[in-house]
Amino acid sequence: MxxxxxxxxxxxxxxxxxxxxxxxxxxxxxxxxxxxxxxxxxxxxxxxxxxxxxxxxxxxxxxxxxxxxxxYEPTMRDVVEIFQCRENLETLSISLAIKNITDNQKDQIADNLEETNKAFEQNDGVELGRLDQQFHDIIMQSSNNNQLIQLLGAIRTKIHYMRNSMVNGDFYPSFVEEHNRIYELILKGEEETAEKIMKEHIRKGLEGVLMHINH
CATH class of the missing domain: 1.10.10.10 (Winged helix-like DNA-binding domain superfamily/Winged helix DNA-binding domain)
Structure with missing residues (x-):
């Protein structure tokens, strides 16, 4: 300690x-x-x-x-409910980020993705967890909406805890590709497609947690 x-x-x-x-x-x-x-x-x-x-x-x-x-010991209902909230807030987050993101924040995402690819190649689950959270945090900050940042921050903390306590920090293989795709859509300003990919991304995260619980 x-x-x-x-x-x-x-x-x-x-x-x-x-x-x-x-x-x-x-x-x-x-x-x-x-x-x-x-x-x-x-x-x-x-x-x-x-x-x-x-x-x-x-x-x-x-x-x-x-x-x-x-x-706190999450139930299956807790997991589903918190991911439902996250899905909607993250969708709003990326929509606002596309409108408000700065060049510096774009560079931060690019650096994050480079580190994420390295961590994935090295199968470093702890580092992947940190970088996954950082990726979403940068997008969240890019929304430039203080209330959204506060709400998502609380939800993300719980999800980070759920992942570590219930699935040992495991990640599904395509999550790195999805992060790269989301970044490309931000750069292009393709809001509707970015929202769709983000929703799918969050739902896959939920499926991954539920799969571990059911096993």
Whole structure:
């Protein structure tokens, strides 16, 4: 676990440390989270940890269950519902991105795709997960819509957690090709086709998660 830096906001540091641990799989789904133990491990008082836990409950990564705080354990219904939300928000995101994307953001996507192809050749699942999230984050930021960015950010965090906790970060083979195709459509300004490809891309992601759950 990362160390706390005393001259920075303690509750935000605690929040980021616990959140990173959850997303990395250090805490198993439904595992009980004990405030006092976390505080002791980080070498801080319980107050900042309590605030961090409150923030993570708001994020949906921790929940109250029978009087205890536990790590969120997604159900199949949760997975389907969150991907439904993601599909519609990502479609809006790419539509707005085509209208608002900057040259610098286009360059960021190009760099991301180059790194993604290398990671795919090396079968580096951890790096692919990071780059996949980065790709969608750049498009999200390119939308230039703060409310959309906030909503998608919360949803993406949950999807990242679901992928790591339920499917071990696996990716379906064509996702790299789809990222490249989406980038080409952004450059060409082909909004309608880009929306269609993005919808298919998100649906394949859902199918991949459900396939692992069913097996």
């Amino acid at each position: 990362d160390k706390i830096v005393k001259n920075e906001s303690l509750h935000l540091q605690a929040y980021n440390i616990i959140k990173e641990g959850i997303l990395k799989g250090d805490y198993e789904p439904s595992k009980r989270v004990i405030e006092a133990k976390l505080a002791d491990r980080m070498g801080i008082s319980r107050g900042p940890v309590r605030e961090a836990i409150r923030m993570l409950i708001q994020d949906g990564l921790l929940i109250y269950n029978n009087g205890f705080v536990r790590v």
